[in-house]
Amino acid sequence: MSTNVLICDDSNLARKQVFRSLPESLSTDVQLAKNGEEALDILRSQKIDILFLDLTMPVIDGLGVLQALKAEGITLPIFVISADVQPEMQNRVMELGAKAFLRKPVQLDVLNENLKAHGFL
Incomplete structure (x- = not known):
């Protein structure tokens, strides 16, 4: 079973970095968005299993x-x-429903720890 992943970042380099950091089990069906409007269009029209934002x-x-x-x-x-x-920003995104706040550029071990903690590995 594939996992539908959406990576949303205005930086092409950052999108590629997150994509390359994904474990093989999550890198089969990945979509990319350059801004929040594109991400919302995708999220409203398709089943996405995980969002990197x-x-x-x-x-x-x-x-x-x-x-x-x-x-x-x-x-x-x-x-x-x-x-x-900033701690205030981290608290705000968690209040709005994020599962985790990861520092950019994402570190492979930190990403994998968070994916494992939330049942994706």
Whole structure:
């Protein structure tokens, strides 16, 4: 069974880095979004099993995505990957339903620990 993964980040380099960090079991069906608006379009129209979400993006930022998903009742495991590591921001994304807050650039061992903790490995 494949896992439908969405990686949302405005940086092509960051999207590729997250994709390359995914374990083989999660890297078979991956979609990419450049901003929150693209991510929301995908999330509203397709079954996505896990979302990796940046916070600082144009059009709709990561907080906007989290708020929209919560308001629309769309639930899925969300792993925020951001360089904005202020405790207030970390608390905010967790309040909005994120499973974990990972520092950018994502470290392979930290990513795997979090995926394992949430039943993806």
